[in-house]
Amino acid sequence: xxKVIQTPRYLVKGQGQKAKMRCIPEKGHPVVFWYQQNKNxxxxxxxxxQNQEVLQQIDMTEKRFSAECxxxxxxxxxxxxxxxxxxxxxLCASSLWTGISNERLFFGHGTKLxxx
Amino acid sequence: xxxxxxxxxxxxxPEGGMASLNCTSSDRNVDYFxxxxxxxxxxxxxxxxxxxxxEKEEGRFTVHLNKASLHTSLHIxxxxxxxxxxxLCAASPWVGxxxxxxxxxxxxxxxxx
Numbered sequence: 001x002x003k004v005i006q007t008p009r010y011l012v013k014g015q016g017q018k019a020k021m022r023c024i025p026e027k028g029h030p031v032v033f034w035y036q037q038n039k040n041x042x043x044x045x046x047x048x049x050q051n052q053e054v055l056q057q058i059d060m061t062e063k064r065f066s067a068e069c070x071x072x073x074x075x076x077x078x079x080x081x082x083x084x085x086x087x088x089x090x091l092c093a094s095s096l097w098t099g100i101s102n103e104r105l106f107f108g109h110g111t112k113l114x115x116x
Numbered sequence: 117x118x119x120x121x122x123x124x125x126x127x128x129x130p131e132g133g134m135a136s137l138n139c140t141s142s143d144r145n146v147d148y149f150x151x152x153x154x155x156x157x158x159x160x161x162x163x164x165x166x167x168x169x170x171e172k173e174e175g176r177f178t179v180h181l182n183k184a185s186l187h188t189s190l191h192i193x194x195x196x197x198x199x200x201x202x203x204l205c206a207a208s209p210w211v212g213x214x215x216x217x218x219x220x221x222x223x224x225x226x227x228x229x
Contacts, residue, residue, distance in 0.1 A: 043219035107159035
């Protein structure tokens with residue numbers, strides 16, 4: 001069973017609506033990633049955090065999404081105004097961070113967003 | 117153009133057979149390869165990783181890496197129906213944050229009982 005907890009499992013929104021999803025990373029993992037997996041299985045990196053700070057994000061995320069990882073609260077990713085093209089599986093992953101090697105990612109089950 | 121190409125797109129093998137999956141990176145700034153497995157409706161889970169030339173074996177799974185050609189392959193012997201899943205290859209620099217992970221589109225494996 002995944003120790004990265006994502007909620008909700010399914011989300012249905014109309015175009016223009018906000019869509020918010022949450023993620024509790026595995027305990028002790030300071031690094032959190034958000035990916036978008038479309039129906040063609042393409043993984044698109046959206047944003048990552050180290051503790052509460054944004055490490056990197058793509059332009060789309062900066063312009064259309066709101067994301068945070070507050071201490072002692074779940075991380076969240078929110079689309080400010082949903083579009084049909086946002087329909088996808090949103091995967092949250094967490095990992096350790098050593099700074100000298102790559103660590104594997106532990107994924108949650110994802111939030112499947114459908115924008116009608 | 118995908119920077120990490122996986123082949124075949126889909127593969128059907130009989131139970132007990134050998135499944136061979138391929139992955140090549142066209143981005144030369146990678147040093148580390150990962151294989152993740154994603155069962156339908158489930159989260160991806162890391163299967164194996166490799167960064168040295170040669171092969172690495174863990175149970176029924178063997179992964180090969182040729183760093184000169186940036187080609188890795190995953191071989192599953194004695195395939196089981198429970199191995200049916202999407203197999204994702206990812207490549208990353210040896211030292212760096214994982215936002216630089218480049219993912220392939222996966223190989224969908226079906227093992228027929």
